[in-house]
Amino acid sequence: MKFQTVVVGPLETNCYLVYCEETRECAVVDPGAEPERVYLEISELGLKPVVLLNTHGHLDHTGANKDIKEHYGVPLLIHAADKVLLESIQNNELRFWLNAKESPPADRFFEEGQDVPFGRSALRVIHTPGHTPGSVCLLGRGFLLSGDTLFCEGVGRTDLPGGSARQLEESIRTKILTLPDELDVLPGHGPRTTVGQERSNNPFFA
Numbered sequence: 724m725k726f727q728t729v730v731v732g733p734l735e736t737n738c739y740l741v742y743c744e745e746t747r748e749c750a751v752v753d754p755g756a757e758p759e760r761v762y763l764e765i766s767e768l769g770l771k772p773v774v775l776l777n778t779h780g781h782l783d784h785t786g787a788n789k790d791i792k793e794h795y796g797v798p799l800l801i802h803a804a805d806k807v808l809l810e811s812i813q814n815n816e817l818r819f820w821l822n823a824k825e826s827p828p829a830d831r832f833f834e835e836g837q838d839v840p841f842g843r844s845a846l847r848v849i850h851t852p853g854h855t856p857g858s859v860c861l862l863g864r865g866f867l868l869s870g871d872t873l874f875c876e877g878v879g880r881t882d883l884p885g886g887s888a889r890q891l892e893e894s895i896r897t898k899i900l901t902l903p904d905e906l907d908v909l910p911g912h913g914p915r916t917t918v919g920q921e922r923s924n925n926p927f928f929a
Contacts, residue, residue, distance in 0.1 A: 732756030743842025758790035778870025780808025786823025805857030853891025854879030
């Protein structure tokens with residue numbers, strides 16, 4: 724299993740292409756904007772998208788769902804607790820600024836602990852509410868896609884509708900900081916980190 728990062732949109736969202744090296748089948752995770760850049764990267768790597776995944780329902784992570792889903796004909800998955808976010812208009816000014824399109828509804832919903840397969844690989848779903856009620860992290864071999872739950876020396880904001888600082892802290896402490904220190908953490912924005920680095924250096928857990 725390998726991954727490629729495509730940084731998209733004015734908020735510099737990390738869209739991840741996670742793929743099976745043998746079959747080239749891939750999962751497209753959080754295509755927030757600029758679908759043409761995502762298409763190009765997929766083409767250059769010779770990948771075959773088979774599923775579209777959202778770590779949560781905010782526009783900067785879902786803004787190119789429509790384009791990706793229609794272009795490749797793949798199912799869209801998100802946690803049911805973020806169904807309302809995915810299907811709501813949200814902030815029209817932000818939508819215009821991000822050049823985000825209204826997302827189609829999800830085809831299926833994540834369940835805690837399920838494996839989402841592509842080729843001979845899979846990502847495991849870890850429900851981590853706090854940034855949004857339906858935020859999830861996706862665990863691969865040697866890395867964790869943390870969405871906007873955990874960043875390099877930071878955490879996701881909780882002042883937006885549905886956010887909860889208590890839930891966020893509980894999610895990180897019980898479901899991320901319990902993972903191996905050497906595990907790479909690939910956040911929704913900014914540079915990668917590791918579980919051990921965040922356990923030691925993140926000011927929110929000092």
